Amino acid sequence: MINKKVLDKVLKRVEKPARYIGLEENSHNKDLNNSKVKFVFAFPDVYEVGMSHLGLHILYNLINDEDDYVCERTFAPWFDMEAHMRENNIELFSLESKEEVKNFDILGFTLQYELSYTNILNMLDLASIPIYSKDRDERYPIVIAGGPCAFNPEPLSDFIDLFLIGEGEEATLEILELYKKHKESGFKKENFLYEAAKSIEGVYVPSFYEVGYNQDNTISFRKTLVPGIPETIKKRRVKNLDKMYSPSKMLVPYIETVHDRIALEIFRGCTHGCRFCQAGFIYRPIREKSVENLITQAKKLVESTGYDTISLSSLSSCDYSQLDLLIHRLLDNLENKYVGVSLPSLRLDSISIDILKEIERVRKTSLTFAPEAGSQRLRDVINKGVDEIDLEKAVGYAFKEGYSKIKLYFMMGLPTETNEDLLGIRDLSYKVKDMFFNRPKEEKIGNFQLTTSVSCFVPKPFTPFQWFGQNSIEEFYEKIDLLKKTFKDPKIKFNYHDPRVSYIEAIISRGDRRISNLIFKAWECGCKFDGWSSSFNFENWQNAIDNSGIDPYFYANRNRDFEEILPWDFINAGPTKKTLLREYFKSLEAKKTPDCREVCNGCGIDNCEMRGVFN
């Protein structure tokens, strides 16, 4: 355990000390000494961000509900805390027992975004744990990682002992079970990893594989180094969400977090097949929870947390097949508790006026629409199944109901994009504004404000755009300039993402094993919290690129050959490479692919739970 007196001194000096104290409602205080496997869940970002992540709450309760295991939490300490910790020799500790992370059996990182990778290295260092997997023996915890970014694990392959690809509910317990068995009979890291790689589906241990490269830097081969382990890693997916573990409790942070509310997961997967969206491909097929089950869960969660808002969480919540019924029943059951329901994402095509009205019964939420591209042609390219009429309908309704603050989200740098497509972003924004001011006087309610945000497209693995070279930083700036000039209305706020951040993200997200070195060098140069615009330092990253000797163009901007072995090809994420390729070609011709609830597009998933249920 760390020195609590020193901790107390430090806490008096830092911003938001409650980030580091734990003790939240529904937190566990199991005895570490009495547990057979000690797991510490590590979120490589600051407490408020990590605590807003649903997966943390699921895994935390899942593990702690087992008598033999304990799960505690740790987060990346903010700059001020890190400085004090280093100065006072406080190692990275768990919030629950204030125990050094080093003393746990398993340290599990969740990989939500690539720009948190330098924080992983920094946390290992703060924990006095060697950063490279090869330097860690039995004295140190096994370091594992999972989450959406684990679908391309290679950039972290030098640091992480074991990756879990896909949904973690079932596999995590299998890993802990195996660990327990090995611990009881004299733990050997190598043996444990081998058994896990061999026997647990979805487990990937990078050290058991070798990768070779061609002269031109592309991959020449991949091979297994030990017998008996799978050549392709199949992602884990939970078959029946109603039977899956769902916590009846959620940790309730004392300090304000990004999402101060209940996150009620209503389904997994998404059927729209937007071609830029990684989640839409890797979490296929769609699997819903039943209304009955959700109502029971929601009641328990309200009781155990006291939150006053339930957010219906999923990739595209308006798609839930019985959304009307669900919202009605939720509100009827909980209205006397003054509990409101919110939908985090609204799709323009499925926006149901009745649904919005239902939500009105308790509380208003702000409205955000994501047309993603400015022209219909480009929306067809990315298979975003909405048109201008959808947007008009939705916005018109919103205005009538008294919403006056609207946010629109777009991307730039999409395949086949022209200046005309870009200017469509301006046109659409002005159209929304005109729609507000062209209303009869008595219907112009509130103070109109439109925010148009444009982000820089980052091509991701396991999407049809995985072969596509990202726009260069210069191209992005030219596009921003073009757009900026056309936005002259004070009622419309034009925002854009920093192209340099998206460039780094692009290098990492489609990186291979050699990117480990870049991440290490970046950390050495002082990079951390790169997802925060206040701390992202491009100069440091550029130094890291120079020091590591990698060619950034090769990773970010190059169009890949279709025959090329891609670093993540050895993972079976569901949809086949052939499907992705077919989708890419269709996109170039601006041809749409229907939603797979209407018709199965044969994406290649074996035993797809959707077939026959929806289509």
Next chain:
Amino acid sequence: MKIRAKYTKLGYLKYLSHLDLIRLFNRSLTRTNLPVKFSEGYNPHPKLSLGNPLPLGIESMCEYFDIELTENISPNDFMITLNKVLPKDIKIIEAFEIDEFTPSISTSICISVYDLVVDTVNLDEEVDYNLEITKFLNLENIEIEKKKKKGRNKITAKVNIRPFLHKLSVEKIEKNIVKFNATVMTGEKGNIKPIELLKAIDFYTMIKLDLDSFEAIKIDSF
């Protein structure tokens, strides 16, 4: 009806801000079936008012809040019910009925008694702690720098805290740890934070303190 509740704020929960505390009480009230009165309007919340904020990092045995209820219940039941959902370091220890004539918490409770424990740094010198404190109390002017908001800017102003300091004594001296007991004003008419008092002692007397090491607990207020 209205109830005034006296509660503790102990352990690591001393690091909860005033706002965190309000949200904790709101959530906890939602979790009970107490007949809490909600405010009208856009974002309904329980009608709850807290006293003057306790500085971050200070424990207390005696904080107060007032709450409005839609039905009459016994203050004792209120206490028992709410305590079931409150964390162990924040518990109601007393509850009683008040009415619309009862003065608000911040006007009626503005004196605090603190126990302050702090490491000293003058090991080699012989210091008479009691004498030093007596001399300190004899000063007419004990000036400290306070950060104040002036419009949008924060400025530092010199403030004489002597009138706000009612009592101060040395309770215990053990090795290099000294324990003080202090009665000070904490309210709009005058306010001393524990750290400010310790800084002043460190500055004006021969007692030299490791200010980072202090632990403070409010043991009484009235």
